Ligand SMILES: C[S@@+](CC[C@H](N)C(=O)[O-])C[C@H]1O[C@@H](n2cnc3c(N)ncnc32)[C@H](O)[C@@H]1O
């Protein structure tokens with residue numbers, strides 16, 4: 001590994017937000033999955049969760065622009081297991097959904113340990129997910145269409161989280177363990 | 192047309208931001224084009240511009256979720272013509288590009304009449320577009336990947352514009368002409 005690449009990866013790892021994640025509930029279109037992972041990488045998410053009630057979609061390498069190498073995706077066949085995992089890490093569960101009980105996405109505190117749950121392209125989030133949520137959040141819609149593309153909704157919320165965490169100085173406080181840092185430098189260091 | 196639909200369309204038209212638009216330079220993937228139009232509708236863009244150096248892509252109806260019916264897209268074969276059009280409307284030209292001269296997207300004043308130019312999926316924006324820009328803007332990238340999906344980048348910037356315009360009270364000041372209002376109610380009022 002070149003010294004430049006070594007430095008670049010270390011710098012990236014210093015900024016990783018281990019207490020911020022995304023849970024995708026049956027999001028199944030490749031280009032959406034890939035775009036979410038790419039945005040997650042860009043704002044410092046280190047690991048994500050994907051729940052598959054049916055088949056497993058294979059991530060397309062090209063659209064994710066290599067980000068799948070840098071953001072771990074853990075797969076589940078049950079929503080409960082994914083939620084149990086993020087709760088065990090002390091995260092609040094934010095479920096994205098346009099409903100009367102939903103608060104504006106800018107009124108959420110993303111500097112707390114947070115998992116953001118996104119729903120399926122057609123069906124949206126499940127009743128089960130809504131029931132387990134700490135908060136329902138929505139992005140305001142001022143036009144005729146009822147919802148945004150799922151990767152777009154993810155990005156709008158993740159960049160609000162990035163803004164808040166930047167302001168709170170969280171990108172200046174490395175969270176990653178030395179063990180995890182070495183694992184990644186070892187596994188991913190090769191170009 | 193039902194009274195509810197009539198009221199809904201009128202309300203939407205009251206919020207349309209005629210002095211905010213998007214220019215897509217050779218963005219060619221259907222799902223990206225459609226996602227951009229959908230987001231544009233959601234934040235009140237009324238008309239957009241698409242430059243095609245080669246073929247014309249047909250917009251897929253399903254992914255745009257009907258938003259193509261509500262956001263007009265004007266097509267051009269030359270970038271100059273699109274830029275001339277937005278300049279004639281007194282708009283600043285913001286070109287999205289990661290470069291040393293680019294400012295953070297949150298440091299731009301989107302309450303001014305503004306056109307946001309987005310580049311092609313692989314090539315990005317053209318040299319020509321960069322040369323014509325009033326400002327180059329970029330969205331911070333803290334991970335390993337170099338760029339966001341184009342519809343994601345569009346959404347992050349458009350929702351920042353929405354935030355600023357909401358704060359400035361611009362959604363409470365209808366801009367649309369009575370003529371345009373009647374045209375749309377007449378053409379689009381049928382379910
Ligand atoms: C295309 S939408 C699903 C639409 C579905 N018909 C519904 O009513 O939920 C896919 C996912 O994107 C996210 N999403 C889209 N627009 C949103 C908005 N305005 N606010 C919050 N989440 C949104 C949610 O996670 C949603 O489950």
Ligand SMILES: C[S@@+](CC[C@H](N)C(=O)[O-])C[C@H]1O[C@@H](n2cnc3c(N)ncnc32)[C@H](O)[C@@H]1O
Pocket residue numbers: 287288289308309310311312313314315316328329330331332337338339340341342344345
């Ligand atoms: C996938 S990117 C193009 C990448 C291309 N390799 C380049 O270097 O420009 C497609 C378009 O999305 C927008 N975009 C993506 N990431 C961006 C970022 N971080 N800041 C500003 N614009 C971005 C720009 O309009 C860009 O032209």
